[in-house]
Every structure is written in structure tokens, then in C-alpha cells.
Amino acid sequence: MALDKSDVEKIAHLARLEINQADTQEVTQRISNILAMIDQMQSIDTDSVDPMAHPFDATQRLREDEVTETNQRERLQRISPATEQGLFLVPKVIE
16 A cells, blocks of 8 residues: 555644655655555465464563552541542543
8 A cells, every 4th residue: 555645744634743845755655665564464374373472482570479568548548538438439520
């Protein structure tokens, strides 16, 4: 999928980007190259490839899950305008 100069100008306007007139041709070419690479990647058959969470077979070093701070809920909720059953009450913002 190739773009032309007017497409890039429309995209820049919608994205609120300022592209100099001198750079418009170069930006158009770069975006067209990126889209061509995406088209090329989409044409590859990946049916036999299993999805991976990470390209390397590595495991994370995790720390022990232990409590490091005391429970301060009561003290913090005393200064809250509204609480109920240990929860902060907030105004409804979505109807």
C-alpha cells in the first residue's frame, strides 16, 4: 500500500503533527516503506508456528512475596470523605 503526499498531509493534520513541506516527500516514502514491510510480513505462512510470550526461553527471577508494610487502611480512611465496609466511595462518573 503506497501513500501519496496528500495522504500524509491528511494523516499529519489528524495526528496534529507539523511536517515541513521539504520533509513531506521523505516522510511519505518512509511510511510507504513501513506499510510495504507490513504487507510482506503478513504474506508469510505462520500456521505452524506456536505463539510465544517471549522469543527467549527465559524465566524471571522473582522475589519472595512477603508483606513489607503495615496495614494503614483505618488511618487512611479516616481522612476520606466517604467510606463503606473498608472501601473508598467515589462519585459516579459513568452512567
